[in-house]
Amino acid sequence: MSFKQIFLLITLFFYLVSCHKENHKSSFKEEINIDYSLQKHSEEFKKEVVKVKENIYVAIGYGLANSIMIVGDEGIVIVDVMESGEAAKEVLAAFRKITKKPLKAIIYTHNHADHVFGSTGMVGNDQVDVYAHELTPYYLDRVVNVTRPITELRGFRMFGVYLDDKALVNCGIGPELNINPSSQLGAIRPNKSFKDSLAVSIEGIDFELYHAPGETNDQLYVWLPNEKVLLPGDNIYKTFPNLYTIRGTLYRDPKQWTQSLDKMRAYDIEYLIPSHTRPIIGKEKIHNTLTTYRDGIQYVHDQTIRYMNKGFTSSEIVEKVHLPATLKNEPFLQEFYGKVSWSVTNIFHGNLGFFDGNPTTLQPLSPIKKADKMIHLAGGFEQLFEQANSAFLNNEYQWALELTDYLLRKKPQDKKSITIRYQSLVKLGESESNPNARHYYLTSAKEVNGFVLTSIVEPDLRTVHAVPLEGMFDNLSVNLIPSKCEGVTVNVNFIFTDTNEKWSVQLRNSITETQPRLVKDADITVEIKSTIWKELLAKKRSGFTTFLSGDIDVSPGISDFKEFMSYFEE
Numbered sequence: 037m038s039f040k041q042i043f044l045l046i047t048l049f050f051y052l053v054s055c056h057k058e059n060h061k062s063s064f065k066e067e068i069n070i071d072y073s074l075q076k077h078s079e080e081f082k083k084e085v086v087k088v089k090e091n092i093y094v095a096i097g098y099g100l101a102n103s104i105m106i107v108g109d110e111g112i113v114i115v116d117v118m119e120s121g122e123a124a125k126e127v128l129a130a131f132r133k134i135t136k137k138p139l140k141a142i143i144y145t146h147n148h149a150d151h152v153f154g155s156t157g158m159v160g161n162d163q164v165d166v167y168a169h170e171l172t173p174y175y176l177d178r179v180v181n182v183t184r185p186i187t188e189l190r191g192f193r194m195f196g197v198y199l200d201d202k203a204l205v206n207c208g209i210g211p212e213l214n215i216n217p218s219s220q221l222g223a224i225r226p227n228k229s230f231k232d233s234l235a236v237s238i239e240g241i242d243f244e245l246y247h248a249p250g251e252t253n254d255q256l257y258v259w260l261p262n263e264k265v266l267l268p269g270d271n272i273y274k275t276f277p278n279l280y281t282i283r284g285t286l287y288r289d290p291k292q293w294t295q296s297l298d299k300m301r302a303y304d305i306e307y308l309i310p311s312h313t314r315p316i317i318g319k320e321k322i323h324n325t326l327t328t329y330r331d332g333i334q335y336v337h338d339q340t341i342r343y344m345n346k347g348f349t350s351s352e353i354v355e356k357v358h359l360p361a362t363l364k365n366e367p368f369l370q371e372f373y374g375k376v377s378w379s380v381t382n383i384f385h386g387n388l389g390f391f392d393g394n395p396t397t398l399q400p401l402s403p404i405k406k407a408d409k410m411i412h413l414a415g416g417f418e419q420l421f422e423q424a425n426s427a428f429l430n431n432e433y434q435w436a437l438e439l440t441d442y443l444l445r446k447k448p449q450d451k452k453s454i455t456i457r458y459q460s461l462v463k464l465g466e467s468e469s470n471p472n473a474r475h476y477y478l479t480s481a482k483e484v485n486g487f488v489l490t491s492i493v494e495p496d497l498r499t500v501h502a503v504p505l506e507g508m509f510d511n512l513s514v515n516l517i518p519s520k521c522e523g524v525t526v527n528v529n530f531i532f533t534d535t536n537e538k539w540s541v542q543l544r545n546s547i548t549e550t551q552p553r554l555v556k557d558a559d560i561t562v563e564i565k566s567t568i569w570k571e572l573l574a575k576k577r578s579g580f581t582t583f584l585s586g587d588i589d590v591s592p593g594i595s596d597f598k599e600f601m602s603y604f605e606e
């Protein structure tokens with residue numbers, strides 16, 4: 037083979053790899069039905085910049101969240117900056133048709149990706165102040181360093197990131213999560229934070245920021261007293277609130293959420309601009325909407341607790357708690373994002389933990405044992421399959437799905453069972469008006485048929501460099517593989533030559549303890565720049581090239597350190 041042929045082959049290989057990466061969406065062969073009310077809900081996300089007041093604009097429909105621009109004397113402030121650099125730049129270009137005044141500050145209403153990950157794209161090389169609640173960096177780091185692998189994949193299912201336009205209608209709070217494998221994802225860390233409240237004047241505009249835990253613990257709202265404008269972040273949007281999110285998060289406390297809404301109700305608000313869905317204008321309308329919203333949350337909370345205290349289990353309470361007649365038709369309480377049933381379950385378990393009180397669920401049979409027993413009960417595998425098949429034919433899709441749990445637990449490759457499971461998931465997805473449930477079912481259907489979800493999210497270098505070393509070591513700790521280091525005790529000192537920080541990691545008892553200081557008589561000492569260490573852990577560079585380029589210095593030798601690193605997941 038000539039050099040030219042080899043070159044062409046390599047080029048073709050990289051082209052195919054990049055095509056595969058770009059085309060992350062998966063299509064369905066069959067027509068996928070859409071619930072009418074969900075389709076109609078798309079009207080909320082008509083893509084446009086809405087002028088709310090002479091100096092206040094909101095970009096809707098450019099991505100999952102809104103972005104809000106406040107124009108001051110000689111500059112602008114932007115509240116929430118979209119989920120990616122591309123979405124942020126598109127919003128900024130739309131804002132630039134209104135004013136060319138420079139960007140002076142950004143405000144994050146909370147840590148969620150759709151509000152912060154467009155910041156490096158929006159800000160570019162400008163130096164701007166970034167305002168957020170003091171807890172925002174903690175929650176950002178927690179997601180990025182600790183729970184990212186699983187919440188990312190579950191989030192992709194929930195937002196339908198891998199579904200094509202036939203299957204993805206809207207995401208309930210926005211048209212779609214606007215990310216793809218080549219997205220620029222960067223969150224600039226806040227440099228102006230506060231605990232309870234902060235009053236600040238920027239370019240002649242008075243801002244009041246208040247801590248308002250609800251959808252997240254770090255949530256804030258922005259009050260512009262002279263404009264009578266309130267920006268509530270994600271504590272209200274035009275759908276039932278996401279008291280629980282199926283991608284999985286820490287407990288969202290409904291009590292705190294209603295209290296935060298009550299704080300907002302005390303103002304004479306003329307313009308309410310949420311970070312999702314459209315603005316509400318008019319004092320009375322705003323007050324009534326906030327009241328309805330907080331009442332919906334309180335109702336579900338209080339009734340769940342009432343039944344919980346009577347000894348009902350969570351699944352029993354799901355059957356009992358439905359919004360009352362005065363609330364159930366309210367436009368802001370339709371279940372296009374959160375669901376009452378999920379909220380009930382979450383409130384129950386958020387208060388009482390995993391155990392529902394039924395002794396049967398205290399130490400249940402393992403999934404495989406239960407599958408064996410159910411198959412035996414049915415009279416054999418084929419008989420249980422017949423039950424699943426007829427459940428499907430009778431439109432009992434949930435029951436069919438539950439039976440395929442047993443069938444596939446026993447025979448994971450069984451083609452007939454896979455088909456029933458696939459078809460049941462598609463039917464369940466099609467009939468849902470809740471997009472989170474729809475997307476989760478439809479994406480899971482693709483996965484049953486062998487589609488593999490991979491991570492397409494990579495924070496940019498600036499974001500990786502800004503993560504504190506402590507967060508990086510937290511990440512290491514939850515990636516330890518006990519079977520690879522049983523009985524091993526080893527002390528590693530880290531000297532970060534650029535920041536002069538010194539850290540030590542002790543591995544013992546199949547855990548790692550990290551300390552912000554060196555230990556005496558370390559087995560291994562590593563000298564490295566903190567930026568390079570972070571790039572290594574974020575897989576932005578390889579260990580091999582780092583070693584070859586002399587960017588890492590290890591004593592007594594690199595092989596001991598390589599072995600130490602082999603104890604962790606990649």
Ligand SMILES: [Zn+2]
Nearest residue numbers: 101148150270
């Ligand atoms: Zn949001």
